[in-house]
Amino acid sequence: MxxxxxxxxxxxxxxxxxxxxxxxxxxxxxxxxxxxxxxxxxxxxxxxxxxxxxxxxxxxxxxxxxxxxxxxxxxxxxxxxxxxxxxxxxxxxxxxxxxxxxxxxxxxxxxxxxxxxxxxxxxxxxxxxxxxxxxxxxxxxxxxxxxxxxxxxxxxxxxxxxxxxxxxxxxxxxxxxxxxxxxxxxxxxxxxxxxxxxxxxALPPLALQAIKKLLVDPGLGQAAETDAMSDLMASSDAAEGIMAFLQKRRPEFRGQ
Missing domain, CATH: 3.90.226.10 (2-enoyl-CoA Hydratase; Chain A, domain 1)
Structure with a gap:
């Protein structure tokens, strides 16, 4: 673009x-x-x-x-x-x-x-x-x-x-x-x-995508939220977000 x-x-x-x-x-x-x-x-x-x-x-x-x-x-x-x-x-x-x-x-x-x-x-x-x-x-x-x-x-x-x-x-x-x-x-x-x-x-793309998916289809239920959360915890963005929080700096999310 x-x-x-x-x-x-x-x-x-x-x-x-x-x-x-x-x-x-x-x-x-x-x-x-x-x-x-x-x-x-x-x-x-x-x-x-x-x-x-x-x-x-x-x-x-x-x-x-x-x-x-x-x-x-x-x-x-x-x-x-x-x-x-x-x-x-x-x-x-x-x-x-x-x-x-x-x-x-x-x-x-x-x-x-x-x-x-x-x-x-x-x-x-x-x-x-x-x-x-x-x-x-x-x-x-x-x-x-x-x-x-x-x-x-x-x-x-x-x-x-x-x-x-x-x-x-x-x-x-x-x-x-x-x-x-x-x-x-x-x-x-x-x-x-x-x-x-x-x-x-500026927010983590993978987390935003997961939230949007759950909002669009509430019928997915708690199990889908749990699965999404588990998957996100293994992502590079989650590691970056947690590390940035501990280091008191702004995170740089890459959608990975």
């Missing part, structure tokens, strides 16, 4: 150990099939780039992402099922990404945009952000994990309110119910998110 480069609908910038993936599909960063394909490619490149240790996903302009591209969506006919399946697979990849992911949400994240944000590990928003799943107002339902991830994040009761009414909520309400983690001033949002990602990038 290195530096910055542009696809047609995604801009990718590397800031030290953090890859910033910016949706650039004006005016509202609608999630077209082409945008999803570019995001998929950018995700793959960030995962395969060993100098990248964390990712930030954000939107260009005044929107994070305002859901699926409705005009193209309506023209798909029988192809809509493939479009939905592609989005589901991509958002699952983001959720299961071996590197920590943060959504920096500076504007509305609606429909598929909210589903994209929910697939990340952490969500940081500005006061201009709004969140919702308005699909019911169009006679449809979320198709990229909205009814699956939202109850896990905020509980069935709050998820039912948002999903059944199609209501959009502001950043403070999203923070109150646990949909997002922090609200920061708009002019600080991206730098703050990158700084948080850089903090994660």
């Amino acid at each position: 290195g530096g910055e480069y542009n696809m047609a609908l995604i801009t990718v910038e590397q800031r030290d150990r953090v890859a910033v993936l910016r949706l650039s599909h004006p005016p509202v960063n609608a999630l077209s099939f082409s945008l999803l394909q570019e995001l998929d490619r950018a995700l793959t490149e960030a995962i395969e780039n060993h100098t990248v240790r964390a990712l930030v996903i954000t939107g260009d302009g005044m929107f994070f992402a305002a859901g699926a591209d409705i005009p193209s969506f309506l023209q798909m006919g029988a192809g809509v099922k493939d479009f939905l399946a592609y989005g589901v697979a991509l958002f699952n990849r983001i959720e299961q990404c071996p590197k920590p992911t943060i959504a920096a949400i500076g504007g509305p994240a609606l429909g598929g945009g909210n589903e994209l944000a929910m697939a990340t590990d952490m969500r940081i928003a500005s006061d201009a952000a709004r969140f919702g799943q308005p699909e019911v107002n169009l006679g449809i339902i979320p198709g990229w994990g909205g009814t699956v991830r939202m109850p896990k994040l905020i509980g069935r009761s709050q998820a039912a309110r948002l999903l059944l009414t199609g209501e959009a909520i502001d950043a403070q309400e999203a923070l109150r119910i646990g949909l997002i983690h922090e609200v920061v001033p708009a002019h600080l949002l991206l730098d703050y998110a990158v700084n948080q990602a850089d903090r994660l990038a």
Whole structure:
């Protein structure tokens, strides 16, 4: 990766150990099939780039992402099922990404945009952000994990309110119910998110991967946690972390 480069609908910038993936599909960063394909490619490149240790996903302009591209969506006919399946697979990849992911949400994240944000590990928003799943107002339902991830994040009761009414909520309400983690001033949002990602990038990659795997699939249970802990204790990173603690110095983790 290195530096910055542009696809047609995604801009990718590397800031030290953090890859910033910016949706650039004006005016509202609608999630077209082409945008999803570019995001998929950018995700793959960030995962395969060993100098990248964390990712930030954000939107260009005044929107994070305002859901699926409705005009193209309506023209798909029988192809809509493939479009939905592609989005589901991509958002699952983001959720299961071996590197920590943060959504920096500076504007509305609606429909598929909210589903994209929910697939990340952490969500940081500005006061201009709004969140919702308005699909019911169009006679449809979320198709990229909205009814699956939202109850896990905020509980069935709050998820039912948002999903059944199609209501959009502001950043403070999203923070109150646990949909997002922090609200920061708009002019600080991206730098703050990158700084948080850089903090994660300094942590041991193998331990982060193990935690993410256990969080994504809680059904793995205690035995899986015990096995993961045992494996990590034999890693070079664990030896480095323990030695650095005893020597009162900052550890240098290598993912080994």
